[in-house]
Amino acid sequence: MTALSDVTFYPFWLDDGQAPDSCPNLIGPAETDLLIVGGGFTGLWAAIIAKQRDPQRDVMVIEAGKVAHGASGRPGGIVSTSVIHGLGNAKRVFPGDMDVLERLGVENLDAWRDTIEGYGIDADLEWGGEMTVAVDPAHLPDLKEEYALHQQHGHDAVMLDRAATQAQVASPLFEGAIWSRQRTGTVQPAKLAWGLKAIALTLGVRIHEHTPMLSVTDLGAQLRITTHDGRIDARRVLFATNAWGAGHKNIKRYVVAMRDRVLATEPLTPEQMDRIGWSNRQGIYDTRTQLNYMRLTRDNRIVYGGRIGYYFNDATDPAGDRQPQVYERLAGYFAQTFPQLGDVKFSHAWSGPIDLTTRMAVHLQPYYGGKGIYAGGYSGFGVTGSRFGARLGLEALDRTGSPDLDLALASTLPGSIPREPFRWLGAALTMHALNEVDTKGGWRKAWLNLVHRLGFPL
Template structure:
């Protein structure tokens, strides 16, 4: 259904260029002091205060309450990817079951079990520490917006059922009974996926970490890492700390470990949030189950109904800025206008709704869509980055892997092929940027025609992808 640019523009007229989740001053905790001075020491220094870093800090203290842990965050907690995402909590560790089967077919049963255990442990941690983050598990709907996507949905349903995931295949009528849109032709419901308020999860984990004894420092950018005796000297803007071990969880921000630039690609993802829907608008849409929703294209949207009856709507575009540029000025773009048009096309009954917030975040994608793990500095440092947009739950697992690696533990997770074998590195610029542009065009063409061209088939053969 065609939507006029004027209607989309009007819906965005009052949208503030800020992240809804963190634009709530009454909920946001006061800033923690930066690290200043030299001579600080710790058993473990965690670099990065997103989900990976916070999960690493919490689990390190739970493993050994006597472990002295310092966490350093370059800005404010929650301002980067961990506080900007849609809040989908997937048990998958492999960016979806299909990707796991494609990359590690022999390990899929183990990876699925570990993913379910990780999800359960996340929920238990939220309950144990009383973290008020609206965690609930309504499941996820994958919906077909055209005839080509109908077959994609059916294949996904068959794959999930074959691996024991109790998905439900939905007809167009059944899909629309859950969430009403004239675009829906079929659907699949996966009951294992949850939703959360991501910023409140960040803030809650930080509070839990402090109660366990972790020292948190915000506005503390790490500027260098140097081997120093039996550990690593972590230099910052205004001081330093000596850590016997270091865990790095910096996401798309590559920081001072240059090798990560080979494996991660910073991609901008854009998001909108509506005003709270009126009772009449809610009645026109249904959505009583509050499921998370995505569609089955290469360029896909993700959306959800929040507990205060707003609709978050994001995805589709995946913008890479040569040569891997990350800049706040890139967060506001025409992608928001495109999203507004798509939203009104999917929900024409919501014409006249206004968006209150428009923002973007940087995804740390890898060539196989799953994290890259490793060690550096003689094993004194471990890293876990590259969650490719599905890190709300899998970052907890990534932190577990990094802790085991940095302590030299031989565990079930460190023996996984996903951990031991790195994804193929991205080529250097300008080949990298050209490849991204060609891949995006090819994925869009496949969505239009249903045909996977030579370029995409060649990338499939060598195990490289690019997520929308």
């Protein structure tokens, strides 16, 4: 009997009796002013914002499966303010735009929260903050540098030494931490997506689930989207298709579909909770080379994730990720992090698609003379940033002239990524190196440094 022996290979967040019924699939021809392809956070936010701006506008969403069955129903659900994967990444990719990206992040987070609370969506929001914990004393200097960035940008953050970190969350690995305490926390992501779907429907958005887009034809004034059982002629189309990169064959030139694995435990008893503390219930990232993240759920499970993988040809639903052995290493990291929870078993294991780019942040790809735009590339950091990506995508489609479109983030492309079979080969080497670099070093470190120089900050 192991901790993984009774696990269900399905996202814990989606395994919920409150999941809404699907909207009917589209059958036959239709027309709309704005079509959004993809029913995750990006697509749902785009539909809501478009209707908030112009209630008369006809807006339609089509989703290949069910709303939230992509990344949006599968994340750790750690809420961050950044729209660019954190301050360190902002400094790496757009150092000259840090102030404006920080401001946009705050505005985005506040609007995100106002909408959720204004419509009374119950998505288990908790505002305990976000903590980055060093799992090795050698990582403390990097943590201090990141803390300095938090201070320079006026964040409500504190640096914790080992004892103070242990007082927050007890783990023999935690050597120190930054605790960022404002506009950060955790959310139940599937409940959020279902709530956004309900808002969109209330605003008059037409949603069709089980309606995969199969092809796009440029008719001149409109795009014709052919689906399994119908077709839609639309003046503007937002491709909110994340790691699927659906909408144009070139999208995947800039986006790789990685898998990120997650485990959820059974609910902890009060006595088991006492063993770890965690009374402030922060969302936590650690500094392991292949980072792990963890948070508590409303019923006191620990959701623990972060072992990425890649399957040939950007597979977005690999059967390989429904096998216990894929999660064993992750379960091992959990045991090292919380050895005092050796009697706790895992209830759910799942993986989800990550739209990795060299910038690790959202970007826009215009196609068909600007009538269609892909908005994505959050690289595993889009629970709140997807609202920002949705807004930017709409601004670009509607040619609003917003100054935000002049930012390099919105007006330029990330680095291009080799196609198969080089993509798979590079990923396989990188995954192998990532799995062993912390214990074995050697060529793995040199390879990861090379990958880093190519633009992926591993």
